[in-house]
Amino acid sequence: MSLKILDTCVNCDVCEPACPNKAISLGEQFYVIDPALCTECVGHHDEPQCMVVCPVECIITDPEHIESHDQLDLKYRQLMAMEPAA
Amino acid sequence: MRKFALLAAVALAAALTLSACSKHEDEQQAASAQAAQVTRPADKNDTEGWNKYLVQLLQKNLQGMSASQPYAYLVTPGDTDEAKAQNDRQLSTVQDTVARGVLPGNLLAFAGPDSAKTADLVVTAFTGAKAGSFKDVIVLFIGDQADQQRVEEAIKPTGATFRFVQM
Incomplete structure (x- = not known):
């Protein structure tokens, strides 16, 4: 699953820099997660960093975007392949 | 019976x-x-603890906000390169917001374990703000009493409603 930010978000901007995939951005009313970019930190960290740092615990797994660990890992590899070489 | x-x-x-x-x-x-x-953390570098504590204070002081969500700016303490980068990024975000103006009914909150640093950010960001551009907007400063006045003075020209909460 990718992750989802609930409307209890206080727009504190703590999650955005914590995301290794740059999947988080400020939406119309509060921060949103792009499911195409969210790997739940698979490939980067042991647990989703946005969930770790969120002070209001408003980030949950998104039931509308169910993905297995293998799918998330594949997404991670695809994202890495798309990154421009340093 | x-x-x-x-x-x-x-x-x-x-x-x-x-x-x-x-x-x-x-x-x-x-x-x-x-x-x-959440109690006030003793260690200034306990970022997660501080963020939880400050957001808790924020949530208790949302009176008068009609927007669905507040905008909280949590200022990172310390002088590490990472903290400086985060604070520069945040200052730039706030300066953009100040230049753009904010719709009435919104609430902007500024807080951080280092009250003086948070106050510096607010004062810098609001320098040169358009007069009346924050009418019916609440600006909440969560910090120490020593920094209250200079923050209030920096906010005043914008017409925002200033609110101070001792952290």
């Missing part, structure tokens, strides 16, 4: 039991609410 007395005794016992249960539940709820209260 004896039946009536028996029924009355049963009803009284039930009422007392329910009342005791309800009182017990109330006590449990109060205890869990108290347990959920």
